[in-house]
Every structure is written in C-alpha cells, then in structure tokens.
Amino acid sequence: MSKKIYIAYTGGTIGMKKTSSGYVPATGYLQKQMESIPELKTDIMPLYDIHEYERLLDSACMSPADWFEIARDIADNYEKYDGFIVLHGTDTMAYTASALPFILKGLAKPVILTGGQVPMCEVRNDSRENIITAMMIAADYAIPEVCLCFGSYLLRGNRSVKSDAGSFDPFSSPNYPPLASVGINIDVNQKAILPSSNKQFEFAMKKPNKAGVAALRLFPGISAETIENILQPPIKGMILETFGVGNGPDHDSKLLSVLEKASNQGTIIVNCTQCLKGRVDMAAYAAGSAFAEAGVISGYDMTTEAALAKMICLLADDRSVEDVRKLMQKNLCGELTSGMTR
DSSP states (O other), X not given: OOOEEEEEEEESGGGEEEETTEEEEOTTHHHHXXXXXXXXXXXXXXXXXXXXXXXXXXXXXXXXXXHHHHHXXXXXXXXXXXEEEEEOXXXXXXXXXXXXXXXXXXXXXXXXXXXXXXXXXXXXXXXXXXXXXXXXXXXXXOOXXXXXXXXXXXXXXXXXXXXXXXXXXXXXXXXXXXXXXXXXXXXXXGGGSOOOOSSOOEEOOOOOOTTSEEEEEOOTTOOHHHHHHHTSTTOOEEEEEEBTTTBOOTTOHHHXXXXXXXXXXXXXXXXXXXSSXXXXXXXXXXXXXXXXXXXXXXXXXXXXXXXXXXHHHHHHXXXXXXXXXXXXXXXXXXXXXXXXXX
C-alpha cells in the first residue's frame, strides 16, 4: 500500500483517556493508542500522518470558526495526501460534515469524518473499527466528497444527522441513501456518489461570523414576540423548523407579520421540517403557503444541520441577500433534492 492518509485529530471521545474525573483528551494519547493496533501496520493499510490539534475539543464546543480551521488544514495539505480523515466528537459531527462540502470545493479526494461512541482506550469500543474502516475507504475508494463514516454506513456529510445517542450506529441519512454499507464487505453505492468535479480544488470561504444565523423550532403556542426577539440584529438569517411538510400557525397574523417584516428587511428565513424524514412543500397546505407569502423560503429536504451550515458559509462570503436566498434553494453539493440542477 503506497497511499498516504492525513488524519486531523480535532478531539472527541475517540482519543480520550480515562481519569478519576471521567474521560478527557490527552496530548499524544491517541497516537500511542493507534501505534498499538497491529492491523494498522499491515500491508493492506495506508501510511498515515496524524496532526493533533493544539486545542483538542469536545465537539459540543465546536463553532463555525473551527469548521474554517479544519477546512484550512485540509486545504493546506491537499496536494500531499491521497485522502483525509477528520477525527471528531459525535455531538456536532453532522454539523461539521455538513459545512465542509461548502468550503472545500472541487474535491477529487475523499474527506471522511469519524470518531467513536466509546474511547479507543476501552477494551470494548467502536473507535478502532471506525478508524480502520475510514482509513481503508479513504485510501481505496474514489469518493470525491465529504463523508461521515460510522458503524455500518458511509454517509454523505451534508445529509447526515445524529439520530441515536446510545448506539454504535448513531448517524443516519434520512433523505438520501448511504454511500456505502459496511459489513463483511464494504459495498459502495456508486450511483449515490457525486461525480468528480471538473473544477479545480478550491478553499472557498472567508472566516465566518458566528453570530449571524439562528435556528428556531416551532412549537404549539409559540408567540410572535419570541420569534421577533430572535430576529433582532445581528441575525441575518434563520432556519425555521416547522411542522410536517413546512406548516405553521397561519391563523396568527401577528406572527406572520413578524416574519414578513424581517424578510422585507433582508433577513433570510429558510423553512425546514422538524420531521426526521421528508421534505418541505409549502404549497400543500394553507398553513404552509401563508409562510411562503410572508417571505419564508423552502429548505426542501435539507437537514437543519445542512441548512444552518450552508447559510453560515454563504453569508461569510458577503453575498447579497437575493443571492443567498437563491443559492439556499439550489443544490450546490448534494445537500438537497428539489429537482433543481447542480
């Protein structure tokens, strides 16, 4: 095996050490654990370099600025390696996996996020298998996109959600098939993989302003004042998690007025369903079309994670409001299936 993989170790459970205070990240500990795995020394495994971040993070502490730094790290090493692995905590892995495709454009090499529910230091853990599988896929398969590899599946990064807090298969892809199933064999679904881009690889993002976007889940009885308070500056955009296929309280004229006023003032409001699976169709019910008339735009079948990450990335590029609204409804890198062209 002559392939070489770059491993960006950002933190998370996979490399934590057991202490009297619980699991904590420890400098150099992950590399020692990996050096003790005999399978990684076999001829079928790629060579690898580990870059351990100076500030190892629990993924609950990740911010858009950290997405930027991870992407920058990959871009700086893009020409030197055949594939990339990002070791990351599971809590916000789906957000990072959703953001990176909008930053790393023109990928011709796999970028795979993985980690563990149980640290590698424990006798019974999932971390060891996850990293072995991710390394083999990164070296052996031509998958030119950002993926999430965990348990039994390889998923498109910007289609993934964390749907189970207590399983070795904690991630799912509710609106798009897995890119591969991991069992006795690694069975790749070639039809599901994005075609190789003809564009040159590009790091395409300015450092984001973390205060610019909000997400709000509707609930029965939510007040117009609650939404109005959230839509105050510096908020430039909001992901609105609605009921069913994109519905909300169309009888509440004050609430609709708040949304319309914010939209007219340039705030971008994107409608995503609260349901794990399905897509927004605001024309199906009056309760949805009222939101469309107030200036709310459809997120189609995007996950909340993907919609939020996409909006943050687009706003970081200082685009016009109309440009962002248009691009939020367009499939840029496999994040939605609205029937619009890629």
